[in-house]
Amino acid sequence: MSVDKNYWWSKAKEASALVGWFPTVILAQWQLETGAFTSNNLLVNNNIAGQTWTAQYPESMKGTARPAKEGGYYVRYDDPVEGYIDFISRNSRYKGVCQKQTEIEQIQEIAACGWAADKNYAANLISVLKGNWSQGFILEEDDEMLKEQVTQLESLVENLQGQCQTLLKTAEAHIEKINVLEKQASMPVPDWAAEAVKKAIKAQLIEKPDGGSYDFYRLLTVLYRKGLI
Structure with a gap:
């Protein structure tokens, strides 16, 4: 089944505006609780975070049974996001979560308040959170x-x-x-120094014409024009 994670990300932002929890924390919790939005609890009960039915809810909201080792029933909602917001609003024990200043602190507070019996709940939730960070859900x-x-x-x-x-x-x-x-x-004889070079060779001052430097040819030319060679 294809899951549009961006859709749930937008819904997490909506829920965040109402409950004061970071949307990144909410999205990670929904993913963890629903097996990446594929759980039977979500599909049948519109229950997105494993909320347990209690006597404060009418019988009509009693959903399917929780796992035998946990006991009880899930809450059945008409809308998963509205149900999630309602559950947090009804349970004052989670009121301290929104006062935490970081995502990790909020997750630790959620776990400490008893959202799940799993002692590794916070660590598992943080792992999902960090995985979402790498996907741009920040x-x-x-x-x-x-x-x-x-x-x-x-x-x-x-x-x-x-x-x-x-x-x-x-x-x-x-x-x-x-x-x-x-x-x-190291250059060939320039035209302006040709006569001076010929005179220098004839006077046995140099052995070959080419390969001298610019300054060398200029010196020969000066000597030639002065009549010294």
Whole structure:
């Protein structure tokens, strides 16, 4: 059976606005209690969190029997979310849950108040909660914080890209300059120094014309024009 988790997430937010529990806690509890919204209790009784029928409810709201080891009956509701809200409102022992400041604290308070007999109830509920976090079911303030962090990271990446481009251009300029210097350090005879080089070879001042530097050819040219070679 396909389950639309986003639908239940929206319902958890509605319930949260009325009971003061975090929607993330409510969603996790519903998932745990219904086997990810597939339990017979939910389908038959519209009971989303394992609420037990007591004498405060009319007989018409007595649902199917709970497991034999637990005894009693589930409450049957017309609407699962309205039933959940009604159950919390009727039971004052859970009034301290909404006063807790974090999701984990609320879960621990729910377990401490006796929602379930399972001693691992809080740990199991926290495990579901954290699994939902990884799927993006988080508190709105956490979502806003995450968006702000993403924006900051995007800005940082943009700045780094700009710096990389600047460094790349600087490196290219240095490489170009090095290439020019290398060419000047060992270059063929420039036209303006051709006569000076011929004179230098004839005077046995140099053995071969090519391979000199720019400054070398300039010096020969000066000596030639001064009539020294």
